[in-house]
Amino acid sequence: MELRKFSIPEIIFGRGSLRYVGRCARRIGAEKVFLVSDPGLEQAGWVDRLTETLEEEKLRWVYFNDVVSNPRDLQIEKGAAVYRRERADVVIALGGGSPMDAAKGIAVVASNGGQIRDYEGANRIQRPLPPMVFIPSTAGSGSDITQFAIITDVRRKVKMSIISRTLVPNISIIDPLVLQTKTRKLIIAAAIDAMSHAIESYVSNIASPFTELLSLQAIGLIVKHLHTAVETRSLDSLEQLSSASTVAGMAFSNAGLGADHALAHSLGGMFDTLHGLVHPVLLPAVMRFNLPECIEKMADIGRVLLGRRLGSSEATALGGIEKFEEFCESLEVGVHLKEIVRDKSELPNLCKMAVNDACLLTNPRKATCEDLLQICEGAW
Amino acid sequence: MKSKPTLDDLIGVEHSKLGYYRELQQKVAEVEISNLELARRQRQIQAILDGITDVMMVLSLNLKIVSVNHVFQDVFRVPEPEGKFCHEVFRSAPQPCSSCPVITSRESNRVCRHLAIYPVDGQNRHFEITASPLRNPDGKPCLILLLMRDVTLEKELQAKYYQSQRMATIGVLAAGVAHEINNPLTAISGFAEGLKRRLPRIEKTIDQELMDDFSEYLGIILKECQRCQEIVQSLLTFGRQTCPESSPVNLNNLVNDTLKLLQNQLKQYRKDLIQVELDESLPPVQGNESQLKQVVLDLLFNALDATQEKGAIILRTSSGNGDWVSFSIEDTGYGIPSEHMDRLFEPFFTTKPVGKGVGIGLSTCYNIVDQHGGEIQVESEEGKGSTFIVKLPRENRNGSLQSNPNPGS
Ligand SMILES: [Fe+2]
Numbered sequence: 001m002e003l004r005k006f007s008i009p010e011i012i013f014g015r016g017s018l019r020y021v022g023r024c025a026r027r028i029g030a031e032k033v034f035l036v037s038d039p040g041l042e043q044a045g046w047v048d049r050l051t052e053t054l055e056e057e058k059l060r061w062v063y064f065n066d067v068v069s070n071p072r073d074l075q076i077e078k079g080a081a082v083y084r085r086e087r088a089d090v091v092i093a094l095g096g097g098s099p100m101d102a103a104k105g106i107a108v109v110a111s112n113g114g115q116i117r118d119y120e121g122a123n124r125i126q127r128p129l130p131p132m133v134f135i136p137s138t139a140g141s142g143s144d145i146t147q148f149a150i151i152t153d154v155r156r157k158v159k160m161s162i163i164s165r166t167l168v169p170n171i172s173i174i175d176p177l178v179l180q181t182k183t184r185k186l187i188i189a190a191a192i193d194a195m196s197h198a199i200e201s202y203v204s205n206i207a208s209p210f211t212e213l214l215s216l217q218a219i220g221l222i223v224k225h226l227h228t229a230v231e232t233r234s235l236d237s238l239e240q241l242s243s244a245s246t247v248a249g250m251a252f253s254n255a256g257l258g259a260d261h262a263l264a265h266s267l268g269g270m271f272d273t274l275h276g277l278v279h280p281v282l283l284p285a286v287m288r289f290n291l292p293e294c295i296e297k298m299a300d301i302g303r304v305l306l307g308r309r310l311g312s313s314e315a316t317a318l319g320g321i322e323k324f325e326e327f328c329e330s331l332e333v334g335v336h337l338k339e340i341v342r343d344k345s346e347l348p349n350l351c352k353m354a355v356n357d358a359c360l361l362t363n364p365r366k367a368t369c370e371d372l373l374q375i376c377e378g379a380w
Numbered sequence: 381m382k383s384k385p386t387l388d389d390l391i392g393v394e395h396s397k398l399g400y401y402r403e404l405q406q407k408v409a410e411v412e413i414s415n416l417e418l419a420r421r422q423r424q425i426q427a428i429l430d431g432i433t434d435v436m437m438v439l440s441l442n443l444k445i446v447s448v449n450h451v452f453q454d455v456f457r458v459p460e461p462e463g464k465f466c467h468e469v470f471r472s473a474p475q476p477c478s479s480c481p482v483i484t485s486r487e488s489n490r491v492c493r494h495l496a497i498y499p500v501d502g503q504n505r506h507f508e509i510t511a512s513p514l515r516n517p518d519g520k521p522c523l524i525l526l527l528m529r530d531v532t533l534e535k536e537l538q539a540k541y542y543q544s545q546r547m548a549t550i551g552v553l554a555a556g557v558a559h560e561i562n563n564p565l566t567a568i569s570g571f572a573e574g575l576k577r578r579l580p581r582i583e584k585t586i587d588q589e590l591m592d593d594f595s596e597y598l599g600i601i602l603k604e605c606q607r608c609q610e611i612v613q614s615l616l617t618f619g620r621q622t623c624p625e626s627s628p629v630n631l632n633n634l635v636n637d638t639l640k641l642l643q644n645q646l647k648q649y650r651k652d653l654i655q656v657e658l659d660e661s662l663p664p665v666q667g668n669e670s671q672l673k674q675v676v677l678d679l680l681f682n683a684l685d686a687t688q689e690k691g692a693i694i695l696r697t698s699s700g701n702g703d704w705v706s707f708s709i710e711d712t713g714y715g716i717p718s719e720h721m722d723r724l725f726e727p728f729f730t731t732k733p734v735g736k737g738v739g740i741g742l743s744t745c746y747n748i749v750d751q752h753g754g755e756i757q758v759e760s761e762e763g764k765g766s767t768f769i770v771k772l773p774r775e776n777r778n779g780s781l782q783s784n785p786n787p788g789s
Contacts (some may be wrong), residue, residue: 003393122389128398147392163385166398206391256390358385 022053034088080109097141140190142249189276256362280328558615686713
């Protein structure tokens, strides 16, 4: 096997772990914290709970909440200006993928200067970032674990991938209690995103023994607990989803993703789609496209999804894909691309953009623009 | 266009989460270097400060001593002056002095100079004080730097210089006057002599009573002329830079000879009035014996005049350290009022009643000692007595007068 690398943040996991935020920030040298969150979490009272822990440690902070779903380059640069003006020293993000990615972007621009688009691509960050403590409010994006930040370039309508080991936060504090206040739609979207991370990282061409177990673990947990979590909101099942999202994040941060995420990023950039709702539409088609290159691995996924093996590996793999489709339908989410992209003529542009996405590098089967178009047609 | 990421980029074996460790190390190294540099400069500045020979102190704005240099300790020997008020340390006063250069400097934010006299080891010493404000970045004084230079020696030298200047001027003046008087005086005395010689020729033609008056008057004229001529003679020596014959003189012998000379006059005094303490190992001085004898005589007469019946006069000789041999005469007389000290050696300055002296003695002494390259000092306290000290340079091997400012001119 070729060289592989595995890196993750310090992780504090468990109910009530939010109260450690202040102490963690203090320990990594904070005096004035730059706190990123969003209005929804403010209303739910989580921002206050977090700042109480800062107060306990006598830390000052500056609060930044000008973040939207699919965070934008201008917001990043504005946040970085605030960070520098306020002479903050540690970045804390509380939220889903968007506030966390925004916080990463702000950390990059604040310490390295320039504009966020200067760092698009892999390993372009030259100087250390401020220490980061992230608290995910959804069980999905995995941004609190990964080396990725996805920021929208508004002018080009492109989701930029910024990839660097330096983007791995210092500390991830995962408190399942925070999930309780999320809507049904958000919980489902996040969980399916985590599922797609697990599936794509498992078949990735740089998957390793360190990531494969984690991927399968995440798939199993989500298929087992998502329904209960949505229906009962029981803390036990929400905790399982948090766990699944975290291990999926550990897997895909180190193994990468695939064609599904390449297309999902392009859809997000062009149509501002909610990221989690793209996968029920595209992932089955991508899995079918990839199947010839990784029948055994697809069969592993099928076995976990189905809970058993069918006659052959191919049958198990296909059974798994069908099971995934059924699973999504049972959650009452849209499964057709036409529900997201109203006009079919947009598809070639979409695929032209996706074929350049870094996620396609780790897709197990080489995919051309034409291939991607076929996949989209299949998902229409 | 940026190069597209590769699989190796995603794996990123060579890329790690960047930390501040290396920067920290660099910073630490830089700080160490600049610390060394700072310490070096600190030592350099300290060396410069230590090289300053003036008393240096830093005062807070409320006149408390913040720090002092080593010269302060050498001069004032006040243990741990830091934290004390300057007026406590220098004057033992609870309040700031009335004209305080520190306060002036603090209020005006300018350098202030000042002369002051402080007692040091029981002696009053003159200090030239410079107070300069040390300003904080916005230009306001935050501390006051005080430099104190002991100018006692300069003051003394200056006083001596003025004294000798004045003496020289007066000397020229006196000699000029004496010269002018000398000619008419010679004429008066010459013609009086002529009259005296011719007096017998008219003896038979006038009556005896008138003859006796003429004879007596002429005698008085001639006697007073004689007195005037003596005064004129001694005045003339001021103007002349004479180089009298000089030879090694033993001051002990000089004192003994003088006392022998006065044996008859001294009989009227108590026997133990004059005491003599002579340094047996006294080296000789180079000088003119008869001139020096005159100095001893003049000083002794002054002492006798000043001393009451039950007082005492001590004649001393000593060879102090250095190149000086000294003779002193101490009396327990009525002393010299301080306002007279400055004019003591001026010609015609006298406190004696009219007819008792014309005030030439001390100025002559001054002149003689000065021509010998020596000094006369006076210490006196009114009502308690005076001490006159004559310091003369020790004889050196080639036999000429030492440190004579005008040898033989
Ligand atoms: Fe995702």
